[in-house]
Amino acid sequence: MSENLKSKTQKGLVWSFVERFATQGVQFLFGIILARLLSPEDYGTIAMPLVFLAIAQCFIDSGFSTALIRKPDLTEEDLSTAFYFNIGVGAICYFALFLTSPLIADFYNTPILSDLLKVTALATLFNPLCAVQQAILTRKIDFKTQAIVSLSGAIVSGSVGLVMAYSGYGIWSLVFQQVGGYVIRTILLWMLGRWKPKRKWSWESFRYLWGFGSKMLGSALLDTTYNNIYPIVIGKFFSANDLGNYTRAQQFSSLPSSNVSGILQRVTFPVLSSIQNEDERLARNYRKILKTSAFLVFPMMLMLSAVAAPLIRVLLTDKWVGCIILLQIICFDMMWYPIHAINLSLLTLKGRSDLFFRLEIIKKIVGVCIMCVTIPHGVIWMVSGSVVSSMIALIINTYYTGKLIRVGYLKQMGDVLPIFGVALFMWFVIHASLLLTPNIYIQLPLGICVGSLTYIICAKMLLKSEWADTMSMLPSKFLSLIHISEPTRPY
Numbered sequence: 495m496s497e498n499l500k501s502k503t504q505k506g507l508v509w510s511f512v513e514r515f516a517t518q519g520v521q522f523l524f525g526i527i528l529a530r531l532l533s534p535e536d537y538g539t540i541a542m543p544l545v546f547l548a549i550a551q552c553f554i555d556s557g558f559s560t561a562l563i564r565k566p567d568l569t570e571e572d573l574s575t576a577f578y579f580n581i582g583v584g585a586i587c588y589f590a591l592f593l594t595s596p597l598i599a600d601f602y603n604t605p606i607l608s609d610l611l612k613v614t615a616l617a618t619l620f621n622p623l624c625a626v627q628q629a630i631l632t633r634k635i636d637f638k639t640q641a642i643v644s645l646s647g648a649i650v651s652g653s654v655g656l657v658m659a660y661s662g663y664g665i666w667s668l669v670f671q672q673v674g675g676y677v678i679r680t681i682l683l684w685m686l687g688r689w690k691p692k693r694k695w696s697w698e699s700f701r702y703l704w705g706f707g708s709k710m711l712g713s714a715l716l717d718t719t720y721n722n723i724y725p726i727v728i729g730k731f732f733s734a735n736d737l738g739n740y741t742r743a744q745q746f747s748s749l750p751s752s753n754v755s756g757i758l759q760r761v762t763f764p765v766l767s768s769i770q771n772e773d774e775r776l777a778r779n780y781r782k783i784l785k786t787s788a789f790l791v792f793p794m795m796l797m798l799s800a801v802a803a804p805l806i807r808v809l810l811t812d813k814w815v816g817c818i819i820l821l822q823i824i825c826f827d828m829m830w831y832p833i834h835a836i837n838l839s840l841l842t843l844k845g846r847s848d849l850f851f852r853l854e855i856i857k858k859i860v861g862v863c864i865m866c867v868t869i870p871h872g873v874i875w876m877v878s879g880s881v882v883s884s885m886i887a888l889i890i891n892t893y894y895t896g897k898l899i900r901v902g903y904l905k906q907m908g909d910v911l912p913i914f915g916v917a918l919f920m921w922f923v924i925h926a927s928l929l930l931t932p933n934i935y936i937q938l939p940l941g942i943c944v945g946s947l948t949y950i951i952c953a954k955m956l957l958k959s960e961w962a963d964t965m966s967m968l969p970s971k972f973l974s975l976i977h978i979s980e981p982t983r984p985y
Contacts, residue, residue, distance in 0.1 A: 530810060544614070643682040795825045795829035803937075824880070827877070
């Protein structure tokens with residue numbers, strides 16, 4: 495690989511890390527303060543319209559962002575066409591949500607939702623304005639600019655929410671926190687992204703973008719709807735308080751899982767694209783990334799599960815104790831998220847969005863069936879069923895990976911199960927350490943310290959290759975892990 499590309503990749507890894515964890519860290523801190531000021535019911539109510547915003551965002555993007563990042567010979571016509579398409583669909587989505595907001599409020603039997611949705615739906619007008627700018631930055635592996643944008647947005651929006659919460663605005667503080675984030679993000683990406691639409695609409699560009707993106711759209715709609723089906727069902731059949739506890743548990747669990755895997759994927763996807771046609775090298779480096787993701791995420795998730803009780807009680811107070819058991823269970827689901835994501839990224843890398851869509855259909859059918867069986871038994875049974883669904887989905891996701899690069903379910907399990915075994919041992923050790931004292935303020939640091947030491951010692955003794963690979967992911971050695979020489983095609 496050229497020195498320029500090495501430098502870009504190394505810097506990309508660092509700044510992607512900064513963006514993810516600095517931004518999420520700021521949001522996390524603001525979230526803790528707001529959760530202490532507001533109630534689980536407030537968070538449950540605001541979660542109801544967010545489901546529909548997520549679905550609208552799928553239509554707005556329609557897979558065009560991925561198509562722009564992946565296309566070797568990107569033109570100004572491609573960028574401008576994607577921009578105009580995003581704006582048009584965004585406007586349609588806003589008016590659709592505005593008009594249907596009373597019906598959505600009636601569905602949940604929550605009258606305030608009508609007004610909440612009309613305001614939060616402004617995201618469908620702001621997000622399209624900066625989608626192309628963000629795709630360009632990702633394509634260039636410029637995560638420094640994205641980090642500045644994300645962190646600034648998190649600080650400003652969090653401050654808005656905090657001031658309003660202290661002023662007694664209740665749930666509206668969460669609404670304007672979100673809207674403030676959209677506004678700041680849009681402004682900064684226009685200022686720092688340095689791209690403006692220069693060409694007219696191109697039907698040729700649209701046909702390419704839609705040809706690839708439409709297949710991704712179907713998958714994204716299925717995935718987004720399914721990921722939000724639990725909030726929909728809980729909000730409909732249970733209380734806003736139950737939904738608030740569930741969404742808080744989800745947010746805690748997704749912080750380590752989705753962010754660590756997201757960092758690795760965002761940086762490695764454009765790099766591995768350069769060897770997408772070299773199956774042997776791709777398989778070798780794919781497995782290293784898979785093991786590295788598991789090595790980092792598994793212990794994080796199982797530690798979070800083990801210390802969930804003192805963590806929630808210390809940070810959020812006892813009014814949030816209802817989310818403890820949910821968090822403990824969901825961690826066993828979310829720990830497999832990076833494995834799922836990496837498998838699906840391979841299909842995108844290979845341009846097989848058709849297979850991506852096919853897998854999504856099968857997995858979602860299985861997941862919905864399991865959910866329907868568990869609904870009558872309550873929320874705890876529902877989240878337990880999601881763990882079972884995740885394990886079945888893993889078998890399905892790895893099927894085509896085995897077909898394309900001969901790294902199927904058995905090879906992947908062989909790679910990650912030793913890591914899971916060490917992380918699970920750490921989980922038992924943490925639970926044992928918590929029995930030493932009933933004081934939650936001692937339990938929390940004790941569990942974290944004991945768990946960290948246990949995993950590090952065991953990993954150095956039993957997971958030597960995984961430890962070495964993970965250490966080589968440090969910026970100065972990153973490229974030595976993936977062993978890539980000159981790319982076969984330009985970014």
